[in-house]
Amino acid sequence: MRKLGLACLLAALCMGGGLGGASARADDFSGLASPQFDDVSASITALAANGSAQADAALQALETHHLFSGADGALFIRAGEVCQNARTGEATTCPEEGLKPVRVNNRIRKALAGVQAVRELSAQQPAERIKAAETFYARHDAAFLPALDRALSSEKIPAVREKLMQAHAATVLAQPPAEGAQAARLKAVGFLADVGGLEARGLLAGVAANVGEAPEVRHAAQSAVSRIDWHLRIWSVLQNAFYGLSYGSVLLLAATGLAITFGVMGVINMAHGEMMMIGAYVTWLVQQGIQMTVPALEPFALLIAIPAAFVVCGGLGVVIERCLIRFLYGRPLETLLATWGLSLVLQQVTRSLFGPTNIAVQTPAWLSGSLALGGLDITLNRLAILVFAGLVLGGLMLVLRRTPLGLQMRAVTQNRRMAALMGIRTPKVDALAFGLGAGLAGLAGVAVSQIDNVSPNLGQSYIIDSFMVVVFGGVGNLWGTLAAAMALGMGGKVLEPTIGAVSAKIAILVLVIAYIQRHPRGMFPVRGRGIES
Amino acid sequence: MNAFSCQSARSFKSVIWTAGLVLLAAIVLAVASLLPESSPLHASAFVVSLAGKYLAYAMLALSVDLVWGFAGILTLGHAAFFGLGGYAMGMYLMREIGARGAYGDANLPDFMVFLSWKSLPWYWCGTDHFAWAMMLVLVVPALLAGVFGWLAFRSRVSGVYLSIITQALTYALMLAFFQNGFGFGGNNGLTDFKDILGADLHAPATRAALLVATGIALAASLLAARFIVGSRFGNLLVAVRDSENRTRFLGYRPDQVKLLVWIFSAMLAAVGGALYVTQVGIINPGEFAPANSIESVIWVAVGGRGTLSGAVLGAILVNFGKTLFTAWLPEFWLYGLGLLFICTTLFLPNGIMGLWRPTRKNDPEDITPEVSAPEGEHP
Numbered sequence: 001m002r003k004l005g006l007a008c009l010l011a012a013l014c015m016g017g018g019l020g021g022a023s024a025r026a027d028d029f030s031g032l033a034s035p036q037f038d039d040v041s042a043s044i045t046a047l048a049a050n051g052s053a054q055a056d057a058a059l060q061a062l063e064t065h066h067l068f069s070g071a072d073g074a075l076f077i078r079a080g081e082v083c084q085n086a087r088t089g090e091a092t093t094c095p096e097e098g099l100k101p102v103r104v105n106n107r108i109r110k111a112l113a114g115v116q117a118v119r120e121l122s123a124q125q126p127a128e129r130i131k132a133a134e135t136f137y138a139r140h141d142a143a144f145l146p147a148l149d150r151a152l153s154s155e156k157i158p159a160v161r162e163k164l165m166q167a168h169a170a171t172v173l174a175q176p177p178a179e180g181a182q183a184a185r186l187k188a189v190g191f192l193a194d195v196g197g198l199e200a201r202g203l204l205a206g207v208a209a210n211v212g213e214a215p216e217v218r219h220a221a222q223s224a225v226s227r228i229d230w231h232l233r234i235w236s237v238l239q240n241a242f243y244g245l246s247y248g249s250v251l252l253l254a255a256t257g258l259a260i261t262f263g264v265m266g267v268i269n270m271a272h273g274e275m276m277m278i279g280a281y282v283t284w285l286v287q288q289g290i291q292m293t294v295p296a297l298e299p300f301a302l303l304i305a306i307p308a309a310f311v312v313c314g315g316l317g318v319v320i321e322r323c324l325i326r327f328l329y330g331r332p333l334e335t336l337l338a339t340w341g342l343s344l345v346l347q348q349v350t351r352s353l354f355g356p357t358n359i360a361v362q363t364p365a366w367l368s369g370s371l372a373l374g375g376l377d378i379t380l381n382r383l384a385i386l387v388f389a390g391l392v393l394g395g396l397m398l399v400l401r402r403t404p405l406g407l408q409m410r411a412v413t414q415n416r417r418m419a420a421l422m423g424i425r426t427p428k429v430d431a432l433a434f435g436l437g438a439g440l441a442g443l444a445g446v447a448v449s450q451i452d453n454v455s456p457n458l459g460q461s462y463i464i465d466s467f468m469v470v471v472f473g474g475v476g477n478l479w480g481t482l483a484a485a486m487a488l489g490m491g492g493k494v495l496e497p498t499i500g501a502v503s504a505k506i507a508i509l510v511l512v513i514a515y516i517q518r519h520p521r522g523m524f525p526v527r528g529r530g531i532e533s
Numbered sequence: 534m535n536a537f538s539c540q541s542a543r544s545f546k547s548v549i550w551t552a553g554l555v556l557l558a559a560i561v562l563a564v565a566s567l568l569p570e571s572s573p574l575h576a577s578a579f580v581v582s583l584a585g586k587y588l589a590y591a592m593l594a595l596s597v598d599l600v601w602g603f604a605g606i607l608t609l610g611h612a613a614f615f616g617l618g619g620y621a622m623g624m625y626l627m628r629e630i631g632a633r634g635a636y637g638d639a640n641l642p643d644f645m646v647f648l649s650w651k652s653l654p655w656y657w658c659g660t661d662h663f664a665w666a667m668m669l670v671l672v673v674p675a676l677l678a679g680v681f682g683w684l685a686f687r688s689r690v691s692g693v694y695l696s697i698i699t700q701a702l703t704y705a706l707m708l709a710f711f712q713n714g715f716g717f718g719g720n721n722g723l724t725d726f727k728d729i730l731g732a733d734l735h736a737p738a739t740r741a742a743l744l745v746a747t748g749i750a751l752a753a754s755l756l757a758a759r760f761i762v763g764s765r766f767g768n769l770l771v772a773v774r775d776s777e778n779r780t781r782f783l784g785y786r787p788d789q790v791k792l793l794v795w796i797f798s799a800m801l802a803a804v805g806g807a808l809y810v811t812q813v814g815i816i817n818p819g820e821f822a823p824a825n826s827i828e829s830v831i832w833v834a835v836g837g838r839g840t841l842s843g844a845v846l847g848a849i850l851v852n853f854g855k856t857l858f859t860a861w862l863p864e865f866w867l868y869g870l871g872l873l874f875i876c877t878t879l880f881l882p883n884g885i886m887g888l889w890r891p892t893r894k895n896d897p898e899d900i901t902p903e904v905s906a907p908e909g910e911h912p
Binding site (some may be wrong): 324332335340342346347352464512520 | 685823870
């Protein structure tokens with residue numbers, strides 16, 4: 001049985017390879033000495049089937065570039081100055097001249113890899129057998145069919161069996177249709193349809209397009225292709241949804257701080273984007289500092305940067321409020337101009353200090369890489385930002401709902417004059433609210449430093465989107481901000497594949513502008529009895 | 534009302550003076566540029582086009598002042614109308630190049646040949662006629678402003694919300710014009726113009742004529758704006774600015790009042806943009822950048838909001854400063870501009886024009902009453 005299978009393997013490879021003139025001395029080794037790659041490849045297959053110790057040694061030597069051919073078809077395995085006859089395994093002296101290395105090209109490497117995979121099929125470790133099965137699945141070379149059959153007949157572990165059946169099905173389908181093979185092919189089509197993925201789709205589409213195929217097989221393949229397409233489409237929608245969520249969470253981080261200051265003080269802080277930028281630079285500074293002082297803490301630099309960025313930006317926010325904003329009370333539009341001026345100054349300061357080019361903020365090892373979830377590819381840093389945004393939102397809710405400061409801020413948001421009459425020191429609340437907003441921007445900066453270029457212009461690229469989120473969501477309601485951020489993030493990413501990134505952005509802007517016309521106070525306006533200005 | 538009539542009487546005089554000065558300066562510079570180069574009074578082509586640029590910017594500032602100073606609409610997107618006017622003029626100038634472009638196509642502008650387009654998009658039709666292009670300069674921005682303003686004012690979008698969506702408007706336009714498929718030359722915009730109405734754009738005489746034309750347009754706009762704010766309609770505008778709800782309760786329609794001045798202002802900005810393109814020689818999507826719109830607001834704030842002449846003064850002064858700064862200390866221009874924003878809002882709420890007449894608190898004649906917070910609302 002074993003001999004028969006190997007003979008088939010050999011025969012199939014000879015047909016596939018188009019072996020031209022076989023050498024006169026037709027033993028399994030002779031092809032290796034030939035200058036023709038066809039002969040070498042055929043010989044490799046033959047040696048694999050041979051299975052003797054010498055054959056294995058010769059193949060290994062070929063792989064490691066230790067196999068040499070001498071005059072008259074002699075083959076030597078040479079290690080340094082010592083030679084060994086490849087056919088017999090006897091140690092001999094190396095010939096003085098005429099010793100040429102057996103050349104290896106991609107085809108030979110592929111043939112060797114196939115031999116390797118055949119060998120792995122009988123490996124002890126199931127993981128190695130699965131790997132071999134995956135190689136066959138990707139190669140779906142008819143030559144390996146007998147080896148697969150053999151492996152299938154002896155395999156006990158279900159997971160490995162599953163992989164082997166897939167490889168088998170793919171290999172069966174890759175062969176040209178033959179008489180009486182219909183049932184097997186139909187089964188293979190059904191199998192591949194369940195496997196799914198681009199590889200299976202390609203094979204099935206080939207079958208469906210092949211006129212030589214039996215009609216029912218073609219039909220089955222066709223429906224399998226559409227089924228796989230459907231699955232792929234669902235996965236790609238899910239993938240886009242994840243991108244949308246991820247972008248939405250970045251927007252959420254960027255916009256919450258803006259929403260707080262806008263809600264409490266009725267002021268749009270145009271320097272908010274620059275606070276994010278400063279947060280990102282603080283991240284970089286913390287990383288550099290830790291690298292220089294305590295390298296052991298390096299993986300945690302990002303975690304240390306989070307409170308650092310919050311404190312630095314929050315402090316800066318309080319200073320800005322005390323030195324600038326408080327002189328402009330009652331003039332929200334002029335505050336907007338002043339903070340814009342401030343943003344220009346902050347950008348230029350950063351440019352002077354750190355240079356106009358991007359700085360390299362590192363991503364810690366535990367945030368690199370990605371997670372495969374079905375057909376989804378989830379990068380860890382985006383996932384972390386999603387979680388981080390959730391935590392920040394939750395923390396902010398707690399602060400607003402459960403602390404005296406939160407109570408005072410909500411009171412001032414709802415009715416400033418009344419709050420002042422109740423003894424709340426509104427200037428203090430203003431300063432702290434502005435500081436909190438700026439601190440949140442700093443947190444957003446830490447997050448953004450992981451997925452975007454960090455340069456003095458960082459803030460500019462987020463500010464308009466954040467504004468959109470705030471006006472879309474409505475003021476004084478964090479749920480509104482959440483809903484708006486996710487709606488804008490998802491909306492953009494869902495539209496992107498069909499109309500392109502820039503058009504999607506334009507469409508979103510136009511939609512928001514149109515929405516504001518219908519709902520001038522956003523999705524979740526604060527309801528009150530006063531006439532709105 | 535009495536207070537207001539005092540104010541308008543005051544601005545009558547200064548606006549007429551400003552209009553006269555602008556016109557005089559434009560004519561003097563134009564004549565100086567035509568003098569032989571050996572003459573000590575000769576003005577170089579650079580100076581002439583720079584002056585033309587300042588005057589075009591002054592038109593933009595004037596249009597911003599009309600809506601911000603008199604109707605209380607802080608627009609952060611007026612560069613959108615300026616840019617649209619510029620593009621409409623640019624289309625005409627592009628068509629004037631004809632077969633003299635790098636690809637020598639008599640019908641298609643170079644960038645379309647480059648994109649291997651076969652025929653002109655429909656919206657380019659008729660742009661080879663000057664009159665049609667001038668109509669586009671006025672009508673397209675007016676239409677956009679009309680639709681946008683009608684929707685916004687009718688649903689009472691105001692204050693910061695309105696500012697933000699005007700900014701979104703110009704940002705969306707910028708993104709759109711950056712796209713090659715949009716049919717306006719993408720990133721590079723429209724440039725490499727040869728002549729206007731058959732006259733060589735690079736000839737001193739043409740440049741001088743364009744400068745004078747810009748001066749005339751600015752002076753006329755000043756007078757028109759003065760006429761508007763001095764009229765009964767102007768009174769209504771200020772009423773809307775100071776208390777929209779009270780005006781509404783008196784039986785007026787603030788949305789219509791705002792819409793009218795908004796559209797007029799957009800057209801002024803567009804004319805400024807059209808004149809700007811002829812003298813600067815290029816229009817690209819960068820003109821739509823939100824930063825440009827915000828900068829034009831600061832010109833008005835520096836000069837003095839709600840004074841008309843202040844807008845012109847501010848635009849010219851700030852841009853002159855920018856020219857000097859970027860030539861001598863390029864890194865410091867952003868510091869300068871940023872501090873200008875901060876200091877003007879903090880220390881010069883009435884701008885330079887306010888210096889002439891220091892305003893006291895509760896001065897009934899305060900020329901720039903704040904957009905007052907309505908009763909019971911937070912500031």
